Amino acid sequence: MEKIYLDNAATSWPKPEGVYAAIDYFNRNVGGNPGRGTTNLALASARMVLETRELLAELFHISHPLRISFTPNITESLNVALKGCLAPGDHLIFSSMEHNSIARPAYALAKQGIEISIVPCSSEGRLNIKALVKAIKKNTKMISLSHASNVTGTIQPISEVGEICQKNGLIFVVDSAQSAGILPIDVQRQHIDILTFTGHKGLLGPQGTGGIYIRPGLTVKPLKEGGTGSQSLDTNQPEFMPDSLESGTLNTPGIVGLGAGVRFLLKQGIDTIRQHEEELTQLLRQNLLEIPKLKVYGPANCKDKAAVLSFTLEHINPAQVSFRLENEFGIITRAGLHCSPLAHQTLGTLPHGACRLSPGFFNTREEIEITSQAIAEIAQK
Amino acid sequence: MWVITFPSVTHALRAEKLLKEKGIQVKLIPIPKELSGACQGLAAKLPGEDVEESIALLDNHGIDIIRRGIQIKM
Numbered sequence: 001m002e003k004i005y006l007d008n009a010a011t012s013w014p015k016p017e018g019v020y021a022a023i024d025y026f027n028r029n030v031g032g033n034p035g036r037g038t039t040n041l042a043l044a045s046a047r048m049v050l051e052t053r054e055l056l057a058e059l060f061h062i063s064h065p066l067r068i069s070f071t072p073n074i075t076e077s078l079n080v081a082l083k084g085c086l087a088p089g090d091h092l093i094f095s096s097m098e099h100n101s102i103a104r105p106a107y108a109l110a111k112q113g114i115e116i117s118i119v120p121c122s123s124e125g126r127l128n129i130k131a132l133v134k135a136i137k138k139n140t141k142m143i144s145l146s147h148a149s150n151v152t153g154t155i156q157p158i159s160e161v162g163e164i165c166q167k168n169g170l171i172f173v174v175d176s177a178q179s180a181g182i183l184p185i186d187v188q189r190q191h192i193d194i195l196t197f198t199g200h201k202g203l204l205g206p207q208g209t210g211g212i213y214i215r216p217g218l219t220v221k222p223l224k225e226g227g228t229g230s231q232s233l234d235t236n237q238p239e240f241m242p243d244s245l246e247s248g249t250l251n252t253p254g255i256v257g258l259g260a261g262v263r264f265l266l267k268q269g270i271d272t273i274r275q276h277e278e279e280l281t282q283l284l285r286q287n288l289l290e291i292p293k294l295k296v297y298g299p300a301n302c303k304d305k306a307a308v309l310s311f312t313l314e315h316i317n318p319a320q321v322s323f324r325l326e327n328e329f330g331i332i333t334r335a336g337l338h339c340s341p342l343a344h345q346t347l348g349t350l351p352h353g354a355c356r357l358s359p360g361f362f363n364t365r366e367e368i369e370i371t372s373q374a375i376a377e378i379a380q381k
Numbered sequence: 382m383w384v385i386t387f388p389s390v391t392h393a394l395r396a397e398k399l400l401k402e403k404g405i406q407v408k409l410i411p412i413p414k415e416l417s418g419a420c421q422g423l424a425a426k427l428p429g430e431d432v433e434e435s436i437a438l439l440d441n442h443g444i445d446i447i448r449r450g451i452q453i454k455m
Contacts, residue, residue, distance in 0.1 A: 034390070034391075035389060035390045035391060038390065038411060038422075038423055042390075043390070043394070046390050046391060046394055047394055049391075050391060050394050050395060050398075063442075063443070064442060064443035065395065066391060066392060066395055066443060066444070066445075067443065216443055228389070229389065229390065230388055230389035230390070230422060231388055231389075238388065238389070240388055240389070240392075240445045242391060243388070243389050243391070
């Protein structure tokens with residue numbers, strides 16, 4: 001049975017050929033530890049890591065690439081953003097569509113005296129801006145928002161929120177897990193102080209890669225201290241980026257692969273990728289709406305969402321739908337809560353969650369038609 | 382010779398790239414031992430007449446610099 005992969009919101013697959021080749025090339029022919037010593041191997045490795053920083057800077061309109069530190073994933077990036085900026089007495093605002101990668105660190109901080117407010121979103125997952133503005137208090141320090149929901153794909157008005165943050169002197173943190181590589185991100189125009197990203201979704205890199213951009217002038221305390229290959233006689237952690245947030249050896253093969261992924265995106269143009277994914281999602285949505293007893297979540301217009309579509313069947317548990325899609329049709333999806341209980345609460349899909357379909361650049365219209373047919377068949381029996 | 386030093390290899394490599402793009406004759410060398418306290422990393426060796434322009438360029442690009450142009454006797 002041919003496999004149809006529709007779980008790109010969990011991790012994109014397959015990757016562009018160049019990604020596999022770059023990782024293999026690095027492992028076979030380079031192999032040095034970047035920043036550790038100045039042998040040709042270490043320097044070649046460091047140059048490759050620098051190149052990935054520069055490619056990411058180009059993609060996100062970041063003028064200083066060394067303001068990007070690499071992390072193993074966006075969860076760590078978000079932990080750095082929150083725990084490195086907030087102190088007891090500070091107030092943090094986020095939305096009711098956020099992932100556990102922000103909600104859990106926030107709840108942990110709440111136990112240490114940091115105030116948190118969760119701003120409601122509509123049943124389609126859209127942020128209520130009026131409620132957001134109303135939630136700002138004297139001690140508000142940060143607003144953290146996911147650019148696009150991992151459950152409904154709903155795109156949040158980050159430019160508008162960026163302006164609100166700038167006017168009120170707040171740190172604006174953006175979680176780009178579902179948008180980087182798919183939607184335009186411009187840290188300057190959108191007034192993003194801290195951009196967190198993962199490498200293995202829309203950026204088409206391997207798992208175990210991610211990072212954090214911090215605007216010049218803003219200092220964030222590291223989560224961990226250790227070897228950086230720089231200023232080793234100093235007992236204190238370096239304060240300059242990227243070293244301050246990069247203790248320990250990096251996932252260099254992964255970062256080199258991520259660079260190849262971003263190079264692919266820049267060559268294709270994210271507009272092209274976005275258009276393809278939008279068309280597939282629109283087609284999928286239209287098809288699903290014709291199936292009786294099926295409910296689709298999120299915005300009706302696919303221009304308002306990333307390529308993520310969650311649905312439920314009145315009479316079958318989402319986990320069962322996902323299981324049958326894989327076992328009877330070879331279609332890979334993800335059912336359940338998608339690490340986002342807050343979002344499912346907003347949508348009214350607790351406790352079972354929903355079945356999520358997330359097309360990627362390498363999916364075809366034919367695959368979408370086959371999938372729609374399969375879901376219609378499952379719904380019937 | 383004139384050198385500029387950086388706190389880490391990453392900053393040195395990025396500086397090398399930016400200076401080369403401007404057509405400045407730059408070469409990365411190990412930090413000369415005369416510069417005590419900065420035993421790690423790389424220095425950029427460059428012509429004395431380019432130091433001022435180079436420092437301005439690197440400042441504009443957010444490169445961290447330790448020694449902002451120092452003459453070393455060879």
